[in-house]
Amino acid sequence: KNEVEQSPQNLTAQEGEFITINCSYSVGISALHWLQQHPGGGIVSLFMLSSGKKKHGRLIATINIQEKHSSLHITASHPRDSAVYICAAPSNTDKLIFGTGTRLQVFP
Amino acid sequence: ETGVTQTPRHLVMGMTNKKSLKCEQHLGHNAMYWYKQSAKKPLELMFVYNFKEQTENNSVPSRFSPECPNSSHLFLHLHTLQPEDSALYLCASSLLPGLTYNEQFFGPGTRLTVL
Numbered sequence: 655k656n657e658v659e660q661s662p663q664n665l666t667a668q669e670g671e672f673i674t675i676n677c678s679y680s681v682g683i684s685a686l687h688w689l690q691q692h693p694g695g696g697i698v699s700l701f702m703l704s705s706g707k708k709k710h711g712r713l714i715a716t717i718n719i720q721e722k723h724s725s726l727h728i729t730a731s732h733p734r735d736s737a738v739y740i741c742a743a744p745s746n747t748d749k750l751i752f753g754t755g756t757r758l759q760v761f762p
Numbered sequence: 763e764t765g766v767t768q769t770p771r772h773l774v775m776g777m778t779n780k781k782s783l784k785c786e787q788h789l790g791h792n793a794m795y796w797y798k799q800s801a802k803k804p805l806e807l808m809f810v811y812n813f814k815e816q817t818e819n820n821s822v823p824s825r826f827s828p829e830c831p832n833s834s835h836l837f838l839h840l841h842t843l844q845p846e847d848s849a850l851y852l853c854a855s856s857l858l859p860g861l862t863y864n865e866q867f868f869g870p871g872t873r874l875t876v877l
Contacts, residue, residue, distance in 0.1 A: 658804075685862050695799075695850050697868035740805070744862035749818075752804040 657681045658743050660753035667760050673728035675756045677741035686724050687750065688715050691738040700726070700739075731760045765789065768853050768869035776877050777843060783872045785836040785853030793859045794836040795866065796828060797852040805852070811836060812859035843876045850874070 701715040810818030827839040856864040
């Protein structure tokens with residue numbers, strides 16, 4: 655069992671829909687990272703959060719430390735949001751443990 | 763040029779070849795990383811360099827040999843690879859060492875195919 659699990663693995667949506675991607679982790683963490691990987695392979699760091707909620711444009715990330723769960727929300731989704739979204743949690747040896755990613759496709 | 767760059771973007775090599783991947787960051791960062799991303803698997807950390815010193819080798823086979831001549835450049839030397847080494851190799855950097863609280867900036871990756 656991976657220490658960082660994401661759901662769903664694949665997600666399709668119509669443009670404008672509200673998207674939620676979930677991440678559960680079994681390692682004890684102090685911060686969690688959300689990353690976005692575009693089809694070409696490049697990865698961009700979206701959020702690093704250790705409590706509560708962070709917002710950047712149409713993206714919102716929340717975390718519940720007690721439940722060891724984080725969610726990434728996309729409001730008013732757009733085809734350019736199509737990508738793989740990856741969550742990563744630091745281990746107690748300061749390494750990042752990555753989830754397998756959620757592949758999102760938004761259709762016009 | 764800004765950000766983290768990687769060359770080449772695509773590489774096809776035979777099992778007896780020797781090749782090198784190059785990563786360069788123009789961000790003034792002090793930590794650099796090599797990751798491997800195989801199909802349908804999570805990202806795997808391979809090597810960590812902090813202030814030019816290797817601080818992490820995540821049980822990587824010796825056919826992968828990293829080199830960090832300065833804080834801005836990172837190489838991954840490849841020799842006698844196996845077909846299962848075919849993957850996307852990503853370089854990243856962060857301002858300071860430590861993966862817990864530091865944002866990483868990734869390069870576009872090198873897509874490696876070993877025949």
